[in-house]
Ligand SMILES: C[S@@+](CC[C@H](N)C(=O)[O-])C[C@H]1O[C@@H](n2cnc3c(N)ncnc32)[C@H](O)[C@@H]1O
């Protein structure tokens with residue numbers, strides 16, 4: 563088993579040249595990526611958290627909680643009671659008042675926890691977007707964002723979840739990439755973000771996007787387990803769940819096979835950002851270990867395996883990757899790889915500290931969009947939300963993600 567898992571480790575080559583612009587991908591980054599992958603293989607998908615000190619209840623399915631109850635010498639229906647308690651918002655084991663207090667006390671004595679985070683801070687943007695800074699059991703902080711949208715006839719609430727504390731990929735235009743990497747999140751820590759947003763808004767979440775902090779494909783097993791729970795137990799349609807990745811060698815095929823096996827029809831969004839390897843590796847240092855052509859081939863394979871097209875995300879950086887000629891080049895490259903039907907989502911760059919880019923003008927964005935459209939590529943422009951709360955795409959960062967929160971950091975943050 564261990565040998566098989568070892569074989570599955572995506573091969574990350576150490577880039578021969580340091581980064582071309584800012585944010586070189588050095589040996590430390592490669593080590594961080596490898597650590598994330600190794601940790602991801604060891605992580606159980608059933609809710610046990612390394613270092614949590616005991617069993618975690620959130621993220622376990624009803625059947626798993628029934629088994630858990632039986633293993634505790636309780637009747638199986640107590641598992642259902644735990645499940646109901648968690649789904650009704652219990653934050654601590656003591657809150658699950660539909661099970662006898664003697665058992666609750668016993669669970670607490672054993673170190674069993676619900677796995678819910680603590681709300682450390684909330685920031686609200688003028689457009690209704692709310693960013694939540696959550697404190698995990700080991701003190702790390704992670705951000706999640708709730709984005710409400712009211713159309714004429716329906717209310718939508720999208721949660722942008724994080725999959726890691728920080729991110730080791732270091733894309734040069736992204737605040738998370740500049741903040742370093744601490745650890746992968748466990749499935750229940752992702753599920754917790756959805757429940758937290760749902761509780762604070764007081765309405766049901768309709769969409770979940772894995773576009774917060776972290777690279778989901780570095781921890782795809784935990785991401786998959788959380789997506790499955792969000793779909794089956796929280797009741798969010800798989801087609802309303804999108805996992806966004808910048809690309810990790812070999813991970814896409816494994817994810818595709820796992821999705822097929824589970825008949826889970828989530829969307830995979832691939833952050834492409836460029837029409838060529840040359841341009842891409844200037845802003846995505848990890849691209850040196852994952853050639854453009856291989857990435858596109860993997861996107862085609864994903865479609866072959868799952869029957870679902872990937873979508874693409876393209877962050878527009880003024881004067882760098884936003885010319886109509888580059889749009890035409892992108893259209894040609896997608897067409898060549900049989901990806902002409904894939905939707906391209908354009909994201910005008912949101913300003914982050916210490917990054918030397920510019921957001922393109924509306925006219926430049928429009929011209930890029932038109933050029934893709936003219937070439938027959940389905941395309942849309944993402945509306946920016948939550949900028950004044952630093953909650954927009956790529957703006958999630960906290961200075962403390964590399965280390966757990968101690969007293970002095972707590973004071974600085976308050
Ligand atoms: C923050 S990432 C998280 C998911 C995954 N790591 C990825 O890169 O796809 C989600 C999306 O935000 C985009 N993004 C990052 N920084 C941005 C910025 N400053 N402005 C606009 N989009 C940004 C990324 O390129 C990616 O498409």
Ligand code: SF4
Pocket residue numbers: 729730731732733736737738739740774775776777808956
């Ligand atoms: S864009 Fe995605 S992969 Fe790149 S640094 Fe940010 S979170 Fe990580």
